[in-house]
Amino acid sequence: MTSLPATTEKRLGLVIDLDTCVGCHACAVNCKEWNSGAQASPLSDVDAYGADPSGAWLNRIHTFEVTPADAPAQIVHFPKSCLHCDDAPCVTVCPTGASHKRSEDGIVLVNEDMCIGCGLCAWACPYGAREMDPVENVMKKCTLCVDRIYSETLAQEDRIPACVRTCPSSARHFGDFNDPESNVSVLVAARGGIELMPEMGTKPVNRYLPPRPKTKAAPRPDPARPAASACAATPKAEGFLGWLDAALDRLG
Amino acid sequence: MHPAVSVIFFTVSSGAGFGLIFLLGLGFPVGGGAGRAFLVSLAGGGLAVAGLLASTFHLGHPERAWRALSQWRSSWLSREGIAAILTLCLFGIYALVWMWTGARPALLGALASLGALVTVFTTAMIYAQLKTVPQWKTPLTPAVYLSFALASGWLLASALGDRAGAETGGIALVLLAWALKAAWWVRAGRTRLSDVGSSPETATGLGFIGRVRLLERPHSGENYLTREMVHVIGRKHARSLRRLALLLGAAVPVAILIVVALTGAPAPVNLLAALSMLLGLLAERWLFFAEAEHAVSLYYGNR
Numbered sequence: 001m002t003s004l005p006a007t008t009e010k011r012l013g014l015v016i017d018l019d020t021c022v023g024c025h026a027c028a029v030n031c032k033e034w035n036s037g038a039q040a041s042p043l044s045d046v047d048a049y050g051a052d053p054s055g056a057w058l059n060r061i062h063t064f065e066v067t068p069a070d071a072p073a074q075i076v077h078f079p080k081s082c083l084h085c086d087d088a089p090c091v092t093v094c095p096t097g098a099s100h101k102r103s104e105d106g107i108v109l110v111n112e113d114m115c116i117g118c119g120l121c122a123w124a125c126p127y128g129a130r131e132m133d134p135v136e137n138v139m140k141k142c143t144l145c146v147d148r149i150y151s152e153t154l155a156q157e158d159r160i161p162a163c164v165r166t167c168p169s170s171a172r173h174f175g176d177f178n179d180p181e182s183n184v185s186v187l188v189a190a191r192g193g194i195e196l197m198p199e200m201g202t203k204p205v206n207r208y209l210p211p212r213p214k215t216k217a218a219p220r221p222d223p224a225r226p227a228a229s230a231c232a233a234t235p236k237a238e239g240f241l242g243w244l245d246a247a248l249d250r251l252g
Numbered sequence: 253m254h255p256a257v258s259v260i261f262f263t264v265s266s267g268a269g270f271g272l273i274f275l276l277g278l279g280f281p282v283g284g285g286a287g288r289a290f291l292v293s294l295a296g297g298g299l300a301v302a303g304l305l306a307s308t309f310h311l312g313h314p315e316r317a318w319r320a321l322s323q324w325r326s327s328w329l330s331r332e333g334i335a336a337i338l339t340l341c342l343f344g345i346y347a348l349v350w351m352w353t354g355a356r357p358a359l360l361g362a363l364a365s366l367g368a369l370v371t372v373f374t375t376a377m378i379y380a381q382l383k384t385v386p387q388w389k390t391p392l393t394p395a396v397y398l399s400f401a402l403a404s405g406w407l408l409a410s411a412l413g414d415r416a417g418a419e420t421g422g423i424a425l426v427l428l429a430w431a432l433k434a435a436w437w438v439r440a441g442r443t444r445l446s447d448v449g450s451s452p453e454t455a456t457g458l459g460f461i462g463r464v465r466l467l468e469r470p471h472s473g474e475n476y477l478t479r480e481m482v483h484v485i486g487r488k489h490a491r492s493l494r495r496l497a498l499l500l501g502a503a504v505p506v507a508i509l510i511v512v513a514l515t516g517a518p519a520p521v522n523l524l525a526a527l528s529m530l531l532g533l534l535a536e537r538w539l540f541f542a543e544a545e546h547a548v549s550l551y552y553g554n555r
Contacts, residue, residue: 064466066461068462095319095329114319116313116314125548
């Protein structure tokens, strides 16, 4: 049923730390690997080794440049996957009931046998979390590795989403947002977790931890030397170097 | 948004078909016997069915299309499917009775008319419900879809039926529809993502640090998202397509209707006006999709 549950027992989701993400794409690769060998149909590619490769991925890593008004630009690697929204528009638009949100844990899933591949759910998602499988012709999306987290055969430490398990910089965290004591809730409270595009009214569950402020105050451009750019402000030398610096300055 | 030919053809063709069904159900005068009744009903039903069939071509699994009738509680697409099938059934019975007995059952016709109205409305709401495309999310979208369906249906009816002076009504409806579309275009020009407060800064949540710019895409080639939602190639000829839409969709039909009204030329000449309008609407519908800006584009360098 594509009506949304009013509340869910758990609100499982991810916290993604933009401060520690190094943009290595390992989460996306492991996601692709796990979901290509999973119970449902594989996550397909077309012309993977050819001139025009294309395929469905459930996790994509964008890289943004953020420029403050008074400091040099910084790079932020930005992994993006389904945010398992509380008010998921991709679910309510689905005409078949294939797209649904589970009342027990809030995971948004697609029942592939019921999907007609109309693509309307992908249109309704502001985040680009859903991609049509080019071979299976059904909609694919992050399952929060529902086949790992409840597995009884995997080792305990592997019962987390593949992206979280593989992240070499521990930038990804998995847990229950309904539990105020959970690792994810604590992280969000401590670091001010961000909601993406709140103006779209989707109430996403996943949160992003913003990059920590730079430890030193950003150097301001010297108004007396307009040619010097903000990032090229020279630190003051001390000792012998300081004497040399001053001596050379006197020479002109 | 990617302008899919099947969806463009579907919305234009089924719009005209349901517009004609709406008018026939309300008793638009059609003289002659069972043959004429058959021909006119076939035109309305045929256009609607052709459009619906075309719409299944863009499905990944058309053989499962029946499943789309199940989620009417939440889904406008599901409601559309149900409304279309119910309307076509009602209209089919209406047409059979009409051909068999020569009488046109008013109640059944009114129900089919209501169904046609609801079907076009649900089609428009599939687009008008999407917050991700601010240019679509307005009551003007169903107003435009309904008025175009009515105008193109009227032109067909005036050509195939026998209503004296139908040209005047046709001119009024065509002008009304394009007036609404003009209002829609003006609003769309002022309702880009940036106008509703969405930007790369809100998309990433990093606006509190500074201005956000895409440095590198996640993938080297194109993917489903860029082809479907970040489609910009279709906007290349936007200006000339808009002129074409206005020429074929408004100017030519109105000119033909005026000539027919003034010279007393036979009504079937109005068919030329109807065909011209449908061609113009194909261009208009192409732009409806191609010019629409989707929120996902904010993650791909759009602003």
